[in-house]
Structure formats: C-alpha cells, structure tokens
Amino acid sequence: MSHGVRRVKTTAEVQLLKKQKEAKLIDEYRQLTSAVFQKRKDLCYDDESFQLTTRLLRNNPELYTVWNYRREILLSRFDSCSEAEVTEACQAELDFFMEVIRFNPKCYWIWNHRLWALSTTPSPNWDMELRLVGKMLELDSRNFHGWDYRRYVIDKICSVQPENILAINTREFDYTTQKIMENFSNFSAWHNRLKLLEMILPGKTLEERRALIANEFELVQSALFTEPQDECGWLHWRWLIEQEISLTEAISEQLATVVRETDTIAELLELAPDGKLVLRNIILLYRIKHGIEPLNAVDRAKVGQYVQRLAELDPLRVGLDEKWW
Amino acid sequence: MSNHQFLRNLHIQFIEQLDKKQDALEYWYSEHLRLSGVYWGLTALQLMGCPDLLGRDAVIKYVLSCQHPNGGFGGHPDHDPHLLYTLSAIQILLMYDAMDHINTYAVVSFIQSLYDKDTGSFKGDRWGEIDTRFSYCAVACLSLLQALDSIDLPRVVEFILACRNVDGGFGSKPGAESHAGQVFCCVGALAIVRQLDSIDRDLLGTWLANRQLKNGGLNGRPQKLEDVCYSWWVLSSLSIIGRQHWIDRAKLRDFILSSQDPETGGIADRAGDVPDVFHTLFGIAGLSLLGYEDLEPVDPMYCLPLKLTEQLGLHSEPGSK
Numbered sequence: 001m002s003h004g005v006r007r008v009k010t011t012a013e014v015q016l017l018k019k020q021k022e023a024k025l026i027d028e029y030r031q032l033t034s035a036v037f038q039k040r041k042d043l044c045y046d047d048e049s050f051q052l053t054t055r056l057l058r059n060n061p062e063l064y065t066v067w068n069y070r071r072e073i074l075l076s077r078f079d080s081c082s083e084a085e086v087t088e089a090c091q092a093e094l095d096f097f098m099e100v101i102r103f104n105p106k107c108y109w110i111w112n113h114r115l116w117a118l119s120t121t122p123s124p125n126w127d128m129e130l131r132l133v134g135k136m137l138e139l140d141s142r143n144f145h146g147w148d149y150r151r152y153v154i155d156k157i158c159s160v161q162p163e164n165i166l167a168i169n170t171r172e173f174d175y176t177t178q179k180i181m182e183n184f185s186n187f188s189a190w191h192n193r194l195k196l197l198e199m200i201l202p203g204k205t206l207e208e209r210r211a212l213i214a215n216e217f218e219l220v221q222s223a224l225f226t227e228p229q230d231e232c233g234w235l236h237w238r239w240l241i242e243q244e245i246s247l248t249e250a251i252s253e254q255l256a257t258v259v260r261e262t263d264t265i266a267e268l269l270e271l272a273p274d275g276k277l278v279l280r281n282i283i284l285l286y287r288i289k290h291g292i293e294p295l296n297a298v299d300r301a302k303v304g305q306y307v308q309r310l311a312e313l314d315p316l317r318v319g320l321d322e323k324w325w
Numbered sequence: 326m327s328n329h330q331f332l333r334n335l336h337i338q339f340i341e342q343l344d345k346k347q348d349a350l351e352y353w354y355s356e357h358l359r360l361s362g363v364y365w366g367l368t369a370l371q372l373m374g375c376p377d378l379l380g381r382d383a384v385i386k387y388v389l390s391c392q393h394p395n396g397g398f399g400g401h402p403d404h405d406p407h408l409l410y411t412l413s414a415i416q417i418l419l420m421y422d423a424m425d426h427i428n429t430y431a432v433v434s435f436i437q438s439l440y441d442k443d444t445g446s447f448k449g450d451r452w453g454e455i456d457t458r459f460s461y462c463a464v465a466c467l468s469l470l471q472a473l474d475s476i477d478l479p480r481v482v483e484f485i486l487a488c489r490n491v492d493g494g495f496g497s498k499p500g501a502e503s504h505a506g507q508v509f510c511c512v513g514a515l516a517i518v519r520q521l522d523s524i525d526r527d528l529l530g531t532w533l534a535n536r537q538l539k540n541g542g543l544n545g546r547p548q549k550l551e552d553v554c555y556s557w558w559v560l561s562s563l564s565i566i567g568r569q570h571w572i573d574r575a576k577l578r579d580f581i582l583s584s585q586d587p588e589t590g591g592i593a594d595r596a597g598d599v600p601d602v603f604h605t606l607f608g609i610a611g612l613s614l615l616g617y618e619d620l621e622p623v624d625p626m627y628c629l630p631l632k633l634t635e636q637l638g639l640h641s642e643p644g645s646k
Binding site (some may be wrong): 001002003004005006007019022023025026029030033037040041060062063064065068071108112115116142144147148151185186187188191192194195230231232235239315316317318319320 | 347348349350351353354355356357358399400403404405407450452454490491492497498500501502503504530531534535537539541546547548549552568570571572573576586593594595597598599601603604
C-alpha cells in the first residue's frame with residue numbers, strides 16, 4: 001500500500017540507474033531477511049540473531065513476524081535474568097521504539113511492541129510515557145495511534161492511583177482545551193474531550209453540570225465562529241444541546257435552550273451566509289424544536305428556505321438533506 | 326460526465342504483472358502481506374470479469390503454504406499466523422471454490438483461540454493486540470466458514486457497540502475516535518450477524534456523507550485528505566445501511582477514475598500518485614458498488630463478488646430503517 005507517493009516521469013537512463021541501485025538494496029535486504037528467518041527456524045535465540053532483527057526491523061518495521069521473533073528471543077532470556085536485567089532490556093526496547101517510530105509513526109507493529117515492553121518491564125514509568133506521547137502529539141496532533149496510546153497510558157495511571165481519577169481526568173480535559181485552542185480543527189482532541197466529559201459529568205451536581213456545559217458552549221461558539229465550515233465543533237455543539245436538554249424535563253426550559261442556540265446560529269449565518277454546515281445545523285435545531293413542540297407556520301417557512309438554500313449550496317449531499325427535512 | 330475512461334485492460338495487465346516486479350524494492354518490502362495482496366488482486370480481477378488469470382492451482386498451493394499447524398494463516402510462508410491473513414486466505418479459497426483443500430475446523434479453532442471472553446473482543450494474534458478490525462476478520466471468516474455458532478455472538482456485538490461514538494461512527498476500541506475504516510469493520514460485522522438494528526443509521530449516515538469532499542473523493546476522518554480506499558470503507562458502509570444516495574455518486578466515480586494510472590494501469594490513493602493493488606481493488610469495488618463500468622456486483626459486507634455470497638446464502642439486502 002503506498003500513500004501519497006507521487007508519480008515522477010523519468011528518462012530511461014535515470015530509471016536504469018535507479019534499478020541498478022535498487023538491485024543492490026534488494027540483494028542485501030533478501031540476504032538479511034533469509035538469514036533472520038533461517039535463524040528463527042533453527043530456534044536460535046543468541047545475540048547475533050537479536051542484532052539481526054534490529055538491523056532488519058530498522059530496514060522494514062512492517063515485518064510483524066520479526067517483531068514476534070525479537071520478543072521470543074528476549075523472553076527466552078528473561079527466565080534466567082535478574083529484575084534489573086529485564087528492566088534494562090525492556091528500556092532498550094523502548095529506546096528502539098523511539099528510533100523506528102520517527103520514520104513510521106503509523107506502523108501498528110511498532111506501537112504493539114512498545115505496549116509489550118511496558119507490560120513486560122517490572123516497573124513501567126507511566127508518567128514518563130505520558131510526557132512522551134505528549135511530545136509525539138506535538139509532532140502530529142491527529143495521529144490516532146498517539147491518541148489511543150495516550151488513553152491507554154491514562155488508564156494505567158488511573159489504575160495505579162484510583163483515588164486520583166477525577167483529578168487525572170480533569171488534567172486530561174485541560175490538555176484537550178490546550179490542543180483545541182492551538183487548532184479548532186483538531187477532531188481527535190474534540191473527541192477525547194467529549195469522552196472525558198462523559199466521565200466527568202456524572203460525578204457533578206446539577207449546578208456544576210450546568211456550569212460545565214455553559215463553559216463548553218462558550219468554547220464551542222468560538223470554534224464555530226472561527227471555523228464555521230468545520231465539522232468538529234458542530235459535532236461537539238450538537239452533543240452539548242442534547243446534554244443541556246436532558247438536564248430538565250420542563251418543556252419551557254428545553255425550548256429556551258433551542259431558542260438561545262437558534263439565535264446564536266442565526267447570527268453566525270449572517271456572517272457566513274454560504275455556510276453549508278451552518279445551514280444544516282440550524283435546520284437540525286428546528287428538528288429538535290419540532291421534537292419538543294410542533295413548529296408553527298413561521299418556523300416552517302423558515303426551514304423551507306434553509307433547506308432550499310442548502311440544496312443549492314451543497315449538491316453533493318442532496319440525498320442526505322432531503323431525508324433530514 | 327467524466328472525461329476519464331475506466332482502463333479495464335490496463336488494470337488487468339497491472340495485476341497480472343504484480344508478481345513479475347521482483348526488480349522493485351517494494352515487491353520485497355511488502356512480502357509480509359502478500360497473501361492479502363493476492364486477495365486484492367484476485368477480487369479485482371473477478372469484479373472485472375476475468376477470474377482465472379493468476380493460475381488457480383498455483384495460487385491454491387501458495388495459500389496452503391501460508392497455513393500453520395494451529396489453523397491460522399500468515400501473510401507469506403514462514404510469516405506468523407494472524408487474523409488479517411486468515412481472512413484473506415479464506416476469501417481466496419472461496420473464490421476458487423477450493424475450501425475442500427483445508428481443514429476448516431482448524432481455522433475455526435484458531436479464531437476461537439483469539440477470542441477474549443471477558444470483553445467480547447478478538448486479538449489479532451497470540452501477542453494480544455485488540456482492535457475492531459479483528460472483530461470483523463473473525464466474524465467474516467466464521468460466517469464464510471458457516472461457523473458463526475462457534476462464538477458468543479451477543480458478546481461480540483456488545484464489544485463492537487462499546488466502540489461506537491456519539492457521532493454515530495466507530496473506533497478501533499472503546500474510547501477511540503471514529504474512523505471510516507473502523508466503521509466499515511463494525512458495520513460490516515454487525516450486518517453479517519444481522520444486528521444492524523442496534524445502530525442509528527441516520528446519525529452514522531450523516532457522519533459518513535460528510536466524508537465527501539469538493540473533488541468528490543472521500544476522507545476517513547474529518548479534516549483529512551481524500552483517498553481512494555475510502556471509496557470502499559465509506560461507500561460500503563453507506564450501502565449496508567441503505568444510505569448510498571446521501572453522497573454524490575457521479576462525483577465519486579470521477580474521483581476514482583481520475584486516480585487511475587493511465588500508463589501502467591492500477592489505481593492510486595489519489596490522482597498523480599503511484600498505484601498499488603490495494604487501492605486498485607478498493608477503487609474498482611467502489612465503482613462496482615456505484616453500479617458503473619459494467620463490473621460484476623460486489624457484496625458490501627464481504628468485499629467479494631455478490632454472485633459468490635449469494636451462492637453461499639450469505640448476502641442480505643440493506644434495510645432502510
């Protein structure tokens with residue numbers, strides 16, 4: 001599978017040179033690969049075999065079988081190792097991860113190997129892992145391996161300090177604020193924020209929940225007014241409306257939420273009259289309103305106009321919008 | 326209408342030539358997933374109506390050489406067994422009507438050995454990585470082997486649903502963000518075990534429809550670039566939930582056709598990039614689902630020719646609830 005590799009036109013001469021160069025690389029690579037697989041067949045767990053896996057995985061970290069072999073070699077030694085020696089060997093694996101992940105940040109097998117090293121070492125340092133994954137997310141703030149790993153590390157920290165779960169989740173929540181302020185279009189950060197809110201909200205009093213949700217509306221409003229064409233903020237906003245409505249059974253209060261948001265989004269629509277997502281979501285508000293109390297003729301006429309305008313602006317999704325109203 | 330023609334003959338040639346590219350480094354670098362490569366190539370050929378170009382006997386022999394005593398298949402001889410390649414093996418053998426060459430009980434027991442009864446999830450192999458991709462591989466394999474009764478389906482479904490997000494999509498594990506590839510795995514698995522009623526099709530359909538970008542291509546997550554392989558992951562999911570018409574199909578067709586390599590054949594992730602067999606299959610399967618180019622119809626749940634899944638009694642029509 002090649003992603004994002006551009007086709008380049010070359011002359012026959014250049015191509016021939018490239019082929020010659022590749023032939024040499026292929027030769028070396030095949031020799032190394034067959035040496036490693038032969039060693040494994042011979043159940044060879046010595047230093048030389050281990051070093052050969054290092055060389056080969058540097059070359060091609062997608063070779064999952066070679067990662068497996070590397071772990072088999074390490075495990076075969078651990079029986080007769082002291083705790084300090086196991087720790088040291090696992091640390092070396094964590095360092096090896098750092099070396100190879102730089103060039104292959106999306107390779108599943110490399111990430112798996114880190115998890116294995118941490119589950120094998122007698123004393124994993126989860127705080128250090130958190131700092132590390134923070135650095136990795138600075139390099140690519142959307143790498144889902146990185147975010148998955150962050151949640152994994154947080155889970156581990158929570159399981160070691162169950163008394164601090166709320167504080168840990170709150171700190172993570174603040175981390176997503178920071179990431180979102182850096183870039184309103186970071187869907188991964190919004191996603192994680194929502195997951196954290198789902199954990200934080202149930203432990204709060206009604207008043208605290210109202211305050212937290214009001215805060216969220218403020219943040220999401222800045223996002224929507226800055227990037228009205230970005231789905232991320234809208235998904236969060238839609239979820240917030242559901243949350244606020246679910247706090248009360250009083251129809252008047254539920255309607256008040258919808259009316260307040262309709263006013264805000266109508267204001268946004270004036271600033272971004274061609275905003276497809278703005279239109280689609282203002283229609284959504286009327287749908288929600290209709291679910292609480294049947295719409296009157298004025299509202300209906302408005303929705304009709306919005307739907308028509310949306311069909312003109314976003315011909316791609318006509319099928320979707322027909323369904324939505 | 327598009328300016329682009331579907332380059333059927335070139336694509337057939339491209340796939341035929343794949344095994345002859347031994348002077349390319351990439352040929353050797355991709356050895357660990359060759360079995361899946363064969364599945365991608367063979368399925369693409371079958372969808373283009375020429376089933377026998379790779380040499381049936383040689384391919385069957387190759388597939389069998391990837392099987393391990395525990396029943397699982399590796400991506401190439403001497404490479405370790407994994408659910409990813411086990412599914413590819415079963416798909417290839419079924420396309421060649423060659424299931425009698427293997428002991429299917431061994432395959433079923435390999436899959437069972439990777440089931441985690443505490444969570445309802447599947448590990449990819451004995452090293453324990455958990456991902457909804459593997460739930461799909463396991464469910465699809467067992468269904469193709471007519472052995473779905475060998476696992477605790479309600480539990481498997483429960484795990485998949487625990488990976489669902491409020492945007493309607495699914496992630497790789499509970500807590501993970503929605504991703505179109507994972508959506509296909511989860512929706513496909515739920516469809517195979519006839520549990521689609523547990524999802525909100527309009528909500529998911531909206532998220533999926535928003536994957537279409539101005540140029541007609543589909544991306545896998547918000548704010549990401551379009552890529553031909555999502556023509557399959559997104560479109561098949563939309564088809565399974567009966568919402569294919571929520572995107573602009575003609576524009577998607579144009580996008581896929583523009584990603585063809587007019588010189589060598591094959592389809593790339595997007596226009597101007599180097600083609601490969603993975604994107605070639607998922608581009609062609611997308612075009613087949615869209616109903617263009619006179620291709621054999623594809624089953625959106627299995628990514629196999631519809632004729633085959635109908636023969637096996639496995640195909641089900643999408644509901645529109």
